[in-house]
Structures are given as structure tokens and as C-alpha cells.
Amino acid sequence: MPLNTPRTRRPTIYDVAKSAGVSPSLVSLVLQNPSKVSEKRREAVRTAMAELGYRPSRAATTLASSQTKSIGLVIDDFRNLWFVDLLRGLESALSPHGYQVTLADSRPGENRITEATDGLLSMHVEGLVIAAEPSEPMMAGTWVPSVVAGWRDGVPAGAGLITNDDDCGGRMVAEHLLGLGHTRIGHLSGSGGAAAHRRDGFRSRIVEAGVEVRIAGESQGTSEEDGYAAACWLLDHHPDTTALFAANDTMALGALAAAKAHGLSVPAELSVIGYDNSQLAKSRYLDMSSVDNRSDIVGVDVANTLLARIQDPTLEPERKLIEPVLVVRSTTARATG
Amino acid sequence: MPLNTPRTRRPTIYDVAKSAGVSPSLVSLVLQNPSKVSEKRREAVRTAMAELGYRPSRAATTLASSQTKSIGLVIDDFRNLWFVDLLRGLESALSPHGYQVTLADSRPGENRITEATDGLLSMHVEGLVIAAEPSEPMMAGTWVPSVVAGWRDGVPAGAGLITNDDDCGGRMVAEHLLGLGHTRIGHLSGSGGAAAHRRDGFRSRIVEAGVEVRIAGESQGTSEEDGYAAACWLLDHHPDTTALFAANDTMALGALAAAKAHGLSVPAELSVIGYDNSQLAKSRYLDMSSVDNRSDIVGVDVANTLLARIQDPTLEPERKLIEPVLVVRSTTARATG
DNA sequence: TGTCAATGGTTGACCGGTTATCCTCGGATG
DNA sequence: CATCCGAGGATAACCGGTCAACCATTGACA
Numbered sequence: 241m242p243l244n245t246p247r248t249r250r251p252t253i254y255d256v257a258k259s260a261g262v263s264p265s266l267v268s269l270v271l272q273n274p275s276k277v278s279e280k281r282r283e284a285v286r287t288a289m290a291e292l293g294y295r296p297s298r299a300a301t302t303l304a305s306s307q308t309k310s311i312g313l314v315i316d317d318f319r320n321l322w323f324v325d326l327l328r329g330l331e332s333a334l335s336p337h338g339y340q341v342t343l344a345d346s347r348p349g350e351n352r353i354t355e356a357t358d359g360l361l362s363m364h365v366e367g368l369v370i371a372a373e374p375s376e377p378m379m380a381g382t383w384v385p386s387v388v389a390g391w392r393d394g395v396p397a398g399a400g401l402i403t404n405d406d407d408c409g410g411r412m413v414a415e416h417l418l419g420l421g422h423t424r425i426g427h428l429s430g431s432g433g434a435a436a437h438r439r440d441g442f443r444s445r446i447v448e449a450g451v452e453v454r455i456a457g458e459s460q461g462t463s464e465e466d467g468y469a470a471a472c473w474l475l476d477h478h479p480d481t482t483a484l485f486a487a488n489d490t491m492a493l494g495a496l497a498a499a500k501a502h503g504l505s506v507p508a509e510l511s512v513i514g515y516d517n518s519q520l521a522k523s524r525y526l527d528m529s530s531v532d533n534r535s536d537i538v539g540v541d542v543a544n545t546l547l548a549r550i551q552d553p554t555l556e557p558e559r560k561l562i563e564p565v566l567v568v569r570s571t572t573a574r575a576t577g
Numbered sequence: 578m579p580l581n582t583p584r585t586r587r588p589t590i591y592d593v594a595k596s597a598g599v600s601p602s603l604v605s606l607v608l609q610n611p612s613k614v615s616e617k618r619r620e621a622v623r624t625a626m627a628e629l630g631y632r633p634s635r636a637a638t639t640l641a642s643s644q645t646k647s648i649g650l651v652i653d654d655f656r657n658l659w660f661v662d663l664l665r666g667l668e669s670a671l672s673p674h675g676y677q678v679t680l681a682d683s684r685p686g687e688n689r690i691t692e693a694t695d696g697l698l699s700m701h702v703e704g705l706v707i708a709a710e711p712s713e714p715m716m717a718g719t720w721v722p723s724v725v726a727g728w729r730d731g732v733p734a735g736a737g738l739i740t741n742d743d744d745c746g747g748r749m750v751a752e753h754l755l756g757l758g759h760t761r762i763g764h765l766s767g768s769g770g771a772a773a774h775r776r777d778g779f780r781s782r783i784v785e786a787g788v789e790v791r792i793a794g795e796s797q798g799t800s801e802e803d804g805y806a807a808a809c810w811l812l813d814h815h816p817d818t819t820a821l822f823a824a825n826d827t828m829a830l831g832a833l834a835a836a837k838a839h840g841l842s843v844p845a846e847l848s849v850i851g852y853d854n855s856q857l858a859k860s861r862y863l864d865m866s867s868v869d870n871r872s873d874i875v876g877v878d879v880a881n882t883l884l885a886r887i888q889d890p891t892l893e894p895e896r897k898l899i900e901p902v903l904v905v906r907s908t909t910a911r912a913t914g
Numbered sequence: 915t916g917t918c919a920a921t922g923g924t925t926g927a928c929c930g931g932t933t934a935t936c937c938t939c940g941g942a943t944g
Numbered sequence: 945c946a947t948c949c950g951a952g953g954a955t956a957a958c959c960g961g962t963c964a965a966c967c968a969t970t971g972a973c974a
Binding site for chain 2: 468
């Protein structure tokens, strides 16, 4: 127990070696492949490590072995909880192979995606997952296998793309609402690639059904306030609206606020459905209908492609869509109008 | 533009040096202190770096300079959004000094705090912020300055503690509700240090006022479901309850669900107040009264102590409380009973 | 008895930067 | 004219591991 150890230099592999009476490389061996070392020495090394409070230096390991067993994940904002499932998926598929995930957020608003990937790259990540909307043309994928997760406007050349099929999700929502007898449906959209695909899928099915297309907030943000504003606009301009589809759950919350402000009860007078199946939607109190984009599965798939491409860098970047799942809860109901 | 560069070994400082016709150390100098290099060579080095797509290796830098200019932050779950403000506070105080924050989550449930700190330590972080509830006795603070953020049961020896004053916050809530005329108040508590302090502060003020103490869920979790269960229990056993204080906003959401299930309107028949002033509470739709624990300020303070202790390791770990702020919104109102 | 392989361990070069020290050269100074 | 000085650069050791190559011992087998 190095509890009262004078705060001296941290012990190195050499200190351990000396203390255990073996060579440094033997210590290294114990760390990597203990079975190749005799029982006796192994124990000697281990007790030495424990006594000294030894902890390997990742920097040295990285430098010497030129592999970090880690992949980088770039997200844009920790508040967008959708990355959590992605992260779990990644980790579950990666950890059996001894790989870890290193996170970097591209500071919301400041759009520091390039800086974020640079930082990750300088840490020698062996692969890159970009779960943020790139605005500058960036060139990830030049040095390490990269894949973009989530629909984005610009996918850098050389990077793969694995994402939930937002087109399909949008269509599913339209199908659901039409199936409930709604014919006066508003959509709260926003800027960005994900919103665009959800919108397109939704619109195509709506048009197919010969129903009027009502979309608001197409070039606005995707916050609760944006959702509120868009919903208010729709409800004011189309008072006969019986259902609202928000591009994400947060905006759906805004839609609920707008419904309340307009004195409309949900779902009796107005159905509301979000997207992402976030904590918000799952909440017992809100219990919102939503679309689960299976981010966990996306994560697993991303991890597997990355692993494959790390092993064989000649592999072509993949493009793949994961089918989402509609989750019906208590904010959507049969049209009564 | 190394766009079509054959995917070869990443360029090193030696490659840059050769390409620019200078020595490696000169390249290093350009990176650290450009003013010490003549205009001519500086430009030569810079263009060489750009052409080669050079990116310094953090591992090598760390190893050679034995400083990483980074501090580690351990959180327990990315879903507990309270860390976001803390992070912003940390970054805002750290970045002027060139320091960065490295995150590690201790996988919810799995309690891998020790592993998380170990990982961070092996990356040579110069300081450690622990924003998670340690269950095993751990010995952070042995090697690098550490501080625990947020009330916790066990603060490791040698670590500082900077946190929002949850006792005070609990008292403020009691004060607020008493001031609104409530005398039959229930508290939804949970296990863990933070909840305990909020409970104690609340109770002390309630007792002071000579009002009955009603607490539920003291040894349960702190999820929305837990909040729902505790609220139901209270409302069933004390049907005359007019106000509920939840140990956090998520539990407050559960309380709202319970109110709805019991047919009670908020705030007319039942006042509900949470804690943390999270996105949830701030939401336009929910608009919940809550307590802002000023995590951003905690972050700034943590950063400053850490910075000071990194410079002068003999400094004693600090203990400090930040006073929270009551945020009154629309879920609390004057008692009508 | 000599050869060979397996087991267990050590040596030393190397990863990509940093930094203390040394070198060089032009100009100012006495 | 000899000396000193300082700015701009180069050299080389070092950070803490890894790993290929090498060495020593033991036992099996022909």
C-alpha cells in the first residue's frame, strides 16, 4: 500500500524489474502474456508491482508498440443523449477484442470537429467514429479507418457510413399516423442531415397517401424552443391539425408545450410523436410515441466494420442502414376530428 | 493536401525535418516556441508540416516531456447530465492555461471507478476530478492532486472536496415550501451521499418549523421509477400531502407521473420541486421548480485548486462548498389545502 | 553420445518527441 | 586586432515501454 509513499516519481517498469530481480522485458511479458512466464517470477513481478503501486504508462506503450487498442468517438454535444446507446454498442462489440473507446466532444456551437479528430488522431486511435455534423469539409479517413454514424450532410471521402435509416423511420411515422386516421398532419423539422432524411421519408409517404404536406422549421434548429415555435406556427396556420411529428424527442417536448398553450389535450385532440426514443420519450410521465433508431445496433455494426478495416486496411468503407423500430406509446391515438 | 497519399506510416518529426532541411529539434522548437526560430526556417518547417499532413504524437510528447497538460474527469454515467455543466466550468478555467480534460465513465452499475482512475492515471493526467460515488475505498490522490466533486460518502484521503452545498439546498427547498404555506410535505430521497445531504438539510429546517417529517425511498435508487414509487407510497399513506420534494429532477418527473396517476393537478393540488436544475426542469413543457447547484462554478473552482496544487504539490487539499440557488418555476404554488 | 527442440529469460535497438549542452558565426567592444 | 557575446541551430541522451534476436538449460530421441 503506497498510501504514505512520499510523492516521488512514479515507478517504471525498471523499478519493478529491479525490485523483482528480473529484466524489464520480463516484466513487460508478465503484463502481456503471463502464461509465458514461470509461476515463480510471475508472482515476484506481481508483488513488486503491487508494492510499488506500479501502473504502466500508456504513452510509452503506445509509442513502443505503435498500437493503442482504442478507437475515437467524436460527438457534438454531451447533451444529445443519443450517443449513449451508440457508445454502449461500440463498447460491447469492442471490448471482447481488447479495444477501448476514447471520447471527444466538438464543443457545441464552436464546431471544432476538426480539432476533435486531430486530437484523437494525435492520440493514435486506430479508428474513428464521427457522430457529429461536419460543416467544414474534413478529411478524416485519410490516416485511419473512419465511419460516420448518423445521417449527415457531408460524408468525407474514404469514410464509411453506418446509420439508422431515417428515411424509413420517417415513412414509418407517416404510416402510423395515417393508419390512425389522421389526414391533417404537421411535421416539425430542422436543419441538418438527420432531420432532412426523416422529413423526406415522411413526406414521400404522405404524398403517396394524397395528403397535404405541412412542414415547419425546416431551416431552424432542433431544440425544444425550436419545436415549440414550429408547433405554434403550424397550429396557428392550420388549426385543424390533428397530429404532429417532431424530428426528435426534444422538439416533441416543445410540441407538447405548444399543445398545452393552445389548450389542446394530447392525444385526444392532438397526437404527438417524436424521434430517437430517448430517455425523455421513455419517461413514465411523458410516455411519448417515438422511433427507436437502434443506436446500439449501429454501434455494434460500426465497431465491427472498424475492426475489420483495422485488420485489413484495403477493405472498402461500407455503407449500411439499420432499420428503425416504431415505439407506440400514449401520445398518439386515433384521430377524432 | 495528403488526400491521395498512399496510406503509409504517419509522418514523424524526422520526416518534417528532412523535408524542411533542418534538424528535428528545430521542428520541435517551432511547435513550442516559434518566436525563437528565424522567420525563414519557421516557414519552411510549417509548409513541410502542412504538405506531409504532420500531426504530433501525443504519446511521444507525453513520454518525452513528462507532462500532458491534461486533467482527468471520472463520471459515473453519461446520462446523469449534471456533469455537463461541471465539464464546461472545468474547461473554461483550464483552457486559458493550456490544459485539457479527459473523460472516463465508470460504466454505470459496474462500478469501475478504480479502473477508470487507473486508466486516466496511466495516461499521465496531471490531476483528477472524481464526480462519481466511490463504493470501494479507493486511493486516488496518491499520485496526482485529486478532488472529489459532488457530495459523496467516502472522500479518499488526500483528495480535496469541492461541491455544491446540498445541506443548504435542502434547507432552501424546505424554506420555500414552508413559505408557500405547505405543512404536509413529503420528501423523495435515495441512497448516496448527495441525496443524504439534501435530505438532512431539508429535515433540519422542517423539524425547526415543527412540521412532521415524511420521507420515502431513503435507501432506494434515484431513477424516475424510484421517484414514482416513493411518491405513490407517500400519496397513499399521507393523502393530505400538498407538496413533494424530490432529491433530483428525474425523480421529480416520477413524482409528476404519480400525481397524474392519483388525479392530482400540479401545482394546484400538489406542488412538486426537484433538484439539479437540469434540462428537464428548464424544459418549457415541464417548467419545474428546482435547485441550481451551480455546477459550472464548482467546475471553475475545482480547476483552480487543481491548477494550484499541480504547481505546488505541497498545498493541502481544499474543502469548499458552493451555495446553490433556488429556481422557482411553475410546479410549486401556494398551498390551498 | 550427439543433435534438436522447447522452455524461460535477457539484451539492445527502437518508437517520436524534448531538452540540456555544445557549436558556429557575425558583430560589438576595448 | 584579439576577445567576448549572443542568436540560431545541431547533437545526443533520455522518457518508459516493446519486441526481435539471442542465449542457456533441460529433456527427448535417434
